[in-house]
Amino acid sequence: xPNVQSFEVAQGDTYGDLLSxxxxxxxxxxxxxVLAGAFFxxxxxxxxxxxxxxxxxxxVVGRLASRHDVVYPCLVDTLDAADEAGRCxxxxxxxxxxxxxxxxxxxxYVHQTLSHLAGVPLLLFVSQSRDEFDLRxxxxxxxxNSGLMSLVQLVAGxxxxxxxxxxxxxxxxxxxxxxxxxIEAYTDVVxxxxxxxxxxxxxxxxxxxxxxxxxxxxxxxxxxxxPEVLNIQIDHLLALWRQxxxxxxxxxxxxxxxxxxxxxxGVGDGDLLAAARIGIALKKLVARFRLDGVALLxxxxxEAQVKAPPYLGLAELHREGRVLGVTExxxxxxxxxxxLRHLAGKTPFFLEWSEYDLRRNAWMLLGHGFSDPTQGRKxxxxxxxxxxxxxxxxxxxxxxxxxxxPGVCTITHMVEDxxxxxxxxxxxxxxxxxxxxIHDTHALVRVERPIKEFxxxxxxxxxPHHAMMVRGDVRKQLGQLANLMGMEKTLI
Numbered sequence: 001x002p003n004v005q006s007f008e009v010a011q012g013d014t015y016g017d018l019l020s021x022x023x024x025x026x027x028x029x030x031x032x033x034v035l036a037g038a039f040f041x042x043x044x045x046x047x048x049x050x051x052x053x054x055x056x057x058x059x060v061v062g063r064l065a066s067r068h069d070v071v072y073p074c075l076v077d078t079l080d081a082a083d084e085a086g087r088c089x090x091x092x093x094x095x096x097x098x099x100x101x102x103x104x105x106x107x108x109y110v111h112q113t114l115s116h117l118a119g120v121p122l123l124l125f126v127s128q129s130r131d132e133f134d135l136r137x138x139x140x141x142x143x144x145n146s147g148l149m150s151l152v153q154l155v156a157g158x159x160x161x162x163x164x165x166x167x168x169x170x171x172x173x174x175x176x177x178x179x180x181x182x183i184e185a186y187t188d189v190v191x192x193x194x195x196x197x198x199x200x201x202x203x204x205x206x207x208x209x210x211x212x213x214x215x216x217x218x219x220x221x222x223x224x225x226x227p228e229v230l231n232i233q234i235d236h237l238l239a240l241w242r243q244x245x246x247x248x249x250x251x252x253x254x255x256x257x258x259x260x261x262x263x264x265x266g267v268g269d270g271d272l273l274a275a276a277r278i279g280i281a282l283k284k285l286v287a288r289f290r291l292d293g294v295a296l297l298x299x300x301x302x303e304a305q306v307k308a309p310p311y312l313g314l315a316e317l318h319r320e321g322r323v324l325g326v327t328e329x330x331x332x333x334x335x336x337x338x339x340l341r342h343l344a345g346k347t348p349f350f351l352e353w354s355e356y357d358l359r360r361n362a363w364m365l366l367g368h369g370f371s372d373p374t375q376g377r378k379x380x381x382x383x384x385x386x387x388x389x390x391x392x393x394x395x396x397x398x399x400x401x402x403x404x405x406p407g408v409c410t411i412t413h414m415v416e417d418x419x420x421x422x423x424x425x426x427x428x429x430x431x432x433x434x435x436x437x438i439h440d441t442h443a444l445v446r447v448e449r450p451i452k453e454f455x456x457x458x459x460x461x462x463x464p465h466h467a468m469m470v471r472g473d474v475r476k477q478l479g480q481l482a483n484l485m486g487m488e489k490t491l492i
Contacts, residue, residue: 018289018290019198019200019290021290028069029068029069030068030069030096030187030190030191030194031069031070031071031092031093031094031095031096032064032068032069032070032071032094032095032096032097032098032187033070033071033072033085033088033089033094033096033097033098033120034061034064034070034071034097034098034100035076035085035089035097035098035110036057036060036061036072036075036076036102037075037076037099037100037101037102037103037105037109037110037147037150038050038077038101038102039077039103039104039105039106040077040078042143043077046140046143048140049144050075050077053075053103053144054075056129056144057075057102059174059175060100060125060174063174063180064098064180064183067184068184068187071088071089071092071094073085073089074088075102076109077105079108079109081109082108082109082110082112082113083112083113083116085113086112086113086114086115086116086117087116089113089116089117090116094117094120095120095121095190095191095194096120096121096122096123096186096187096190097114097117097120097121097123098124098125099122099123099125099154100125100127101147101148101150101151102144102147103143103144103146103147103150104143104146104147104149104150105147105150106150107150107153107154107157110154111157121168121190121193121484122167122168123183123186124151124154124155124168124169124170125170125172125179125183126147126148126151127147127171127172127173127174127176128145128147128148128173129145129173129174130173131176155167166483168186168480168483170182170183186477186480188342188343188477189343189477189480189481189484190484191342192339192342192343192481193226193481193484195226195342196225196226196227196335196339197226197227199226199227199292199293199335199338200227200228200289200290200291200292201227201228201229201230201291201292201293201294201295201334202230202232202285202286202291202294202295203229203231203232203294203295203329204232204233204234204295205234205296205297205301205302206297207297207329207330208297208329213463213464213465214328214329214330214331214332214333216229216331216332217416218331220416221331221332221335224416224421224485224486225332225335225414225421226335227292227293227335227338229331232285232289236285236288236289237281237282237285237302238305240281240288241277241278241281241306243281243284244277244281244284245277246273248277248280250280250283251273251276251277251280254276254279254280254312254316255272255276258272258276258384261373261382262373262381262383262384262400263381263383264383264384265383265385265401266396267384267385267386267396267397267398268395268396270395271308271395271396271397271398272312272384274306274307274308274394274395274398275308275311275312275313275397275398276312276313277306278302278306278308278309278310278313279310279312279313279314280313281313282294282310282314282317283313283316283317286317291323292322292323292338293323293324293325293326293334293335293337293338294317294323294324294325294326294334295325295326295327295329295331296310296325296326296327296329297327297328297329303391303393303397304391307392307394308394308397308398309369309387309393309397309398309399310325310327310370311368311369311370311387311397311398311399311400312370312384312398312400314327314369315370315371315382318347318370318371318373319347319372319373319374321341321347321372324338324341324347324348325370326368327368327370328368330464332414332464333350333466335414336413336414336468337350339412339478340410340469340470341470343470343474343477343478344470344471344472344474345472346375346472347374347375348468348469348470349365349371349372349375349404349443349468349469349470350368350371350466350468351365351366351367351368351441351442351443351466351467351468351469352366352466352467353365353458353465354366354442356451356452356454357444357451358451360431360446361446361447361450361451362431362444362445362446362447362451363428363444363445363447363451363454364442364443364444365442365443365444365445365467365469366438366440366442367440367441367442368440369387369388369399369400369440369441370399370441371400371402373400373402375405375471376402376403376404376405377402377403377404377405377406377435378405380402380435382400382401384398384399384400385400385439386398386399386439387399387439388438388439388440399439399440400440401435401437401438401439401441402441403430403433403435403436403441403443403444404443404469404471405430405471406430406431406432407429407430407471407472408427408428408429408430408471409427409428409429409430409445409469409470409471409472410425410426410427410469410470410472410474410475410478411424411426411427411445411467411468411469412425412426412467412468412478413464413466413467414464414487415462415464419488420487421485421486421488422463422487422488422489422490423478423482423485423487423488423489423490424461424490424492425475425478425479425482425489425491425492426447426475426492427447427448427475428445428446428448429445429446430443430444430445430471431446443469445469449492457492458492461490461492463490479491
């Protein structure tokens with residue numbers, strides 16, 4: 001008899017079509033391969049050069065290994081060594097290859113290594129042993145730092161072959177901490193690039209009729225961006241909402257925390273209770289389907305069913321940081337938020353382009369009733385207010401009113417149109433102005449271009465009317481991620 005194993009599915013907390021909690025939480029660290037190149041022909045000419053080169057390379061490998069899981073098979077100084085390195089990298093399943101050539105080497109060595117590594121992102125570390133000329137140095141010292149020559153040659157070959165159209169480059173000496181910080185920033189980009197492919201986005205509802213900028217093909221989202229889009233019937237949320245009565249322990253715990261977390265202005269106890277119930281039900285839904293993000297239609301969909309908005313629940317999900325949420329069915333915007341959250345280490349804001357201010361050269365970016373309460377201005381508690389728009393509610397509803405801490409910010413979104421996928425990359429400075437009493441999250445952002453020119457370019461660009469914003473400047477990393485994704489960039 002053959003050895004046949006049987007498995008039970010849909011028992012307890014295990015479901016055949018959902019990843020288990022253990023597997024979701026067991027994501028491994030990024031594996032970085034280091035290809036250190038040199039040329040065997042130089043060793044007979046300069047007997048001490050190989051030892052010097054290997055010592056330089058150990059500085060690089062050691063520094064990278066102090067923060068990353070590094071795979072370094074050998075010094076690649078022959079074609080056989082190049083082939084062996086490629087096999088080693090393939091077996092280790094590296095996620096990123098850093099090429100740090102020490103001396104000049106022929107392109108053929110690198111191509112032999114790469115023949116084993118289809119699809120692995122590359123980073124060229126143009127590194128020298130020193131930052132200045134040694135005017136008393138000999139030709140051996142020059143060869144020691146001749147890797148730059150072969151990297152220039154390598155990329156020229158890539159261009160002729162139509163390979164690696166976008167190559168990331170970091171320049172610095174082997175002890176240049178700024179260079180290593182740039183490498184670490186790029187490893188963050190590769191990490192989110194990999195993580196997107198294991199994310200699941202839950203969608204309840206769809207976009208409004210006529211909001212074509214948010215329409216998407218879930219197969220193309222999976223193929224181009226990575227996450228799986230899971231359509232969830234509203235009945236699942238409503239069932240959990242019915243199982244979350246006013247006396248539910250999580251509801252009571254959330255309500256007990258509200259006074260210390262928010263200033264409550266014009267929202268009664270009944271409205272807070274209704275907001276807490278749907279908020280906890282939403283949190284249970286996220287856990288039930290192992291979601292990394294949730295997109296709600298919102299207006300006249302969730303609200304009309306439960307007679308309360310989900311904004312308090314979304315705000316509390318954002319406070320926790322792992323699972324982010326959006327409304328108006330903006331799945332692509334949600335993915336953009338997950339990217340910003342990883343790159344900047346802060347929860348982004350879900351906003352939309354509103355009006356401009358000529359004197360301040362600034363935009364008003366308007367929210368949708370929720371945001372991460374921890375990202376507001378220092379010394380100012382976020383407010384829970386009545387919702388400014390009444391979409392099938394009973395009572396006042398409950399909206400989060402706050403504005404972010406002043407400082408540099410990055411703004412992005414993505415769209416797939418007749419030309420393919422494009423990413424908006426822009427930014428500005430969040431102004432140090434008092435919050436406006438508009439019962440909603442908002443940001444006043446000064447931009448670098450003249451504001452009317454900015455408005456014209458944005459309008460012509462054909463981008464979504466939502467704007468995902470985060471404090472900090474991660475525009476370079478967004479551009480690098482767009483390159484990995486093969487995505488066109490719209491820079492404003």
